[in-house]
Amino acid sequence: xxxxxxxxxxxxxxxxxxxxxxxxxxxxxxxxxxxxxxxxxxxxxxxxxxxxxxxxxxxxxxxxxxxxxxxxxxxxxxxxxxxxxxxxxxxxxxxxxxxxxxxxxxxxxxxxxxxxxxxxxxxxxxxxxxxxxxxxxxxxxxxxxxxxxxxxxxxxxxxxxxxxxxxxxxxxxxxxxxxxxxxxxxxxxxxxxxxxxxxxxxxxxxxxxxxxxxxxxxxxxxxxxxxxxxxxxxxxxxxxxxxxxxxxxxxxxxxxxxxxxxxxxxxxxxxxxxxxxxxxxxxxxxxxxxxxxxxxxxxxxxxxxxxxxxxxxxxxxxxxxxxxxxxxxxxxxxxxxxxxxxx
Numbered sequence: 097x098x099x100x101x102x103x104x105x106x107x108x109x110x111x112x113x114x115x116x117x118x119x120x121x122x123x124x125x126x127x128x129x130x131x132x133x134x135x136x137x138x139x140x141x142x143x144x145x146x147x148x149x150x151x152x153x154x155x156x157x158x159x160x161x162x163x164x165x166x167x168x169x170x171x172x173x174x175x176x177x178x179x180x181x182x183x184x185x186x187x188x189x190x191x192x193x194x195x196x197x198x199x200x201x202x203x204x205x206x207x208x209x210x211x212x213x214x215x216x217x218x219x220x221x222x223x224x225x226x227x228x229x230x231x232x233x234x235x236x237x238x239x240x241x242x243x244x245x246x247x248x249x250x251x252x253x254x255x256x257x258x259x260x261x262x263x264x265x266x267x268x269x270x271x272x273x274x275x276x277x278x279x280x281x282x283x284x285x286x287x288x289x290x291x292x293x294x295x296x297x298x299x300x301x302x303x304x305x306x307x308x309x310x311x312x313x314x315x316x317x318x319x320x321x322x323x324x325x326x327x328x329x330x331x332x333x334x335x336x337x338x339x340x341x342x343x344x345x346x347x348x349x350x351x352x353x354x355x356x357x358x359x360x361x362x363x364x365x366x367x368x369x370x371x372x373x374x375x376x377x378x379x380x381x382x383x384x385x386x387x388x389x390x391x392x393x394x395x396x397x398x399x400x401x402x403x404x405x406x407x408x409x410x411x412x413x414x415x416x417x418x419x420x421x422x423x424x425x426x427x428x429x430x431x432x433x434x435x436x437x438x439x
Contacts, residue, residue, distance in 0.1 A: 129268040131303070132173055133363060140168040142183035142265050149261060153180040170269070178271045184261040272303030275359035275366030283373035287349040290373060292342045294357060304361040309335035311342055316352040316372070327356075350377035 132138050142148050148166040170177055278294040285291075292311060312327040330344060337359075347353065356370040 125263050126265045131270045134273045136173055138170045140267050142166045144185045147186045149184050151182045173271045175271055175273050181267045183265040184263050187260045274363045275302045275361050276300040277367040277369045281369045285373045285375045287376045288347045290344045302361055306337045306359045306361050308360050311357040313353055313355045347375050349375050351375050
């Protein structure tokens with residue numbers, strides 16, 4: 097009797113799991129993709145007759161924000177919600193064989209005696225063992241697939257039901273945001289001019305094309321007790337999205353400035369990047385003479401001699417060429433006058 101029950105249970109579990117695998121492989125896992133703006137809500141639906149489980153790729157814990165119908169609700173989306181979500185269906189299979197094997201041997205013998213006595217007492221009203229086992233398994237399967245209440249938890253644990261998860265749906269969620277911070281932002285400052293230089297990576301636009309850039313500056317306070325100066329927008333107010341540098345004029349020498357820049361797209365202003373830079377001091381006559389003397393010490397006289405020789409040689413060649421041309425022009429008119437007198 098136990099052998100027949102174990103064979104039927106194993107056959108039933110195998111058929112259930114193989115049926116789900118066949119359906120999954122026949123139709124394949126469904127792939128979907130959603131592109132949503134930041135701050136919106138998104139509901140991911142997963143149609144299944146069995147309980148489902150949502151798992152986000154890259155995280156060990158399961159996603160618990162799904163409703164009773166199996167749909168996953170994502171509220172107030174941010175960039176952290178981007179990723180791939182997988183919906184898996186939980187298919188319960190009853191391990192009746194394991195339960196029967198875990199029973200004490202005394203109960204097993206009593207069960208065998210009861211079944212043998214009932215089968216010998218009445219042959220006309222005897223139900224075949226196969227139908228009896230199948231009814232027990234079917235009733236157990238119905239109980240396992242239903243929603244368990246608080247009082248049925250112990251009964252489910254006693255039946256030792258197991259769940260096999262099969263992937264049904266994979267959803268890729270992309271959240272569009274304002275532009276991220278620009279890359280490699282630095283300042284090349286001289287005495288009264290500063291050049292802002294930045295770069296924009298293709299994957300840091302936020303999902304929308306950058307509409308323009310905005311840059312601001314302010315002079316840093318000299319004392320900590322002084323209030324901070326307001327920001328001044330640098331012209332042009334709407335910098336071209338293709339621009340990667342901006343020149344600023346009329347700065348004060350030997351002064352520290354604070355610059356910041358950010359990109360704008362359809363969703364608004366992006367992440368701000370700030371940097372400090374100090375202009376160079378104004379060069380005086382003494383500093384100019386000092387720099388000239390340093391260059392003079394490092395200067396090689398042979399280069400100067402070679403340059404002078406080349407220039408003088410060129411002048412000599414040009415002067416000789418000019419003399420030859422003038423000489424020819426002076427002799428040609430005399431020859432022409434002689435021929436005219438003969439005629």
